[in-house]
Amino acid sequence: MKRLITPLTGADVEDLRVGDRLLLSGKVYTARDAAHKRLVDLIEQNKPLPIDLEGQVIYYVGPAPARPQAVIGPAGPTTSYRMDPYTPPLLALGLKCMIGKGPRSPEVLAALKEHRAVYCAAVGGAAALLAKHIKQARVIAYPDLGTEALRELVVEDFPVIVVNDCHGGDLYEEGAARYRRTGSTD
């Protein structure tokens, strides 16, 4: 178990390897498909983004509604591949880590190596538990998107697993291969 504070430095990222279990603390941004599309549209138009991405972490999540008094509703990861087309331009601007679930496209994997960044998984369906590690949440852009708005979270010991490191490792491939006991079905 490694503890890391966000924003991440280049050295933090170089040290990470697939299968590392991390506890993240600090600021993390949330965005899903719709918010990603808006960010990438701004980049294409050469306009400033609502956040500086250097060293930052984006968590792919669309939380359930918060109850009165609660910081945020249950907030587990959503499937990451929907963000794949928008991801390389964000990595080019210094984004260092993404948290979601499920495999990424070859383009994203190549961009992780090129721009020295990592992709991590949070446990899908552990939304109640993960929400307990979120200490503050505020919408900082795109409130019209509701659950998909761009939020700034402050997390404490938020548990994630490194799936793709910046050295080309891929835990979806390596993990299944390690525990497989048969030939492939095709």
Next chain:
Amino acid sequence: MRQISCAEIVRTVSSLCLKANSELGPDVMCALEGALAQEESPVGRDILRQILDNHRLAAEEGIPMCQDTGMAVVFLELGQDVHIVGGDLTEAINEGVRQGYTEGYLRKSVVADPLRRVNTDDNTPAVIHIQVVPGNRLKITVAPKGGGSENMSALAMLPPAAGEEGLRRFVLEQVERAGPNPCPPVVVGVGLGGNFEKVAYLAKKALLRPLGEEHPDPFYARLERELLTEINDLGIGPQGLGGRITALAVHIEVYPCHITGMPVAVNMNCHAARHQTAVL
């Protein structure tokens, strides 16, 4: 004729939506404990511990275990001697879903139209299956179903010659193709036989059977055990990150079919294998 009022149905469906989203059956918790005891991968064990902690926390606090609180699938077993009074049955079920999802701070995940995609904002309509049975009771089961696992489901009209081997291949291919997406460890519901629409229904129905209960026919009980072993030998593991436990169970539901075909369907459920039942 025994009378059951729509108001009572609304209340029951609403509370089942809340309960199903925050509490798993003891069978699922027990299967997850068993998975933790058997898992060899350290990352896999860590994930299973988080899943168990999550489900306990959700049940204690009465909050949803997953942010995807699903589309509500509602199964009714309606006694033929029951008279529903005070309104429209379908509307009562949808009103129950509306109230449960709105008052319970559950996520609204239903769009009114598959192409135009505007959210209905109250998670209605539900998908409703009604079966008329002997007696004067009404059994209501609410099974919220998330997108991650539902989207990894599939159906094939196999030729009879495909046989047991064809069935195995099809099921294994679906689990392998799904990989991490349905949030393993999964429960694999398999429908076999009937016709095109019946087989999909059977696969869904298979997910309602308590974990640990085998098919009553020893032939299918054996097939379920063998398929479970073969699935777990794929190595996909908890969350697809590698491990010995990919599925908690395989349930097969069977129905007679036409001499020319062998329909098969696979409906995946995630570890948040949610369903709650009440009898009125």
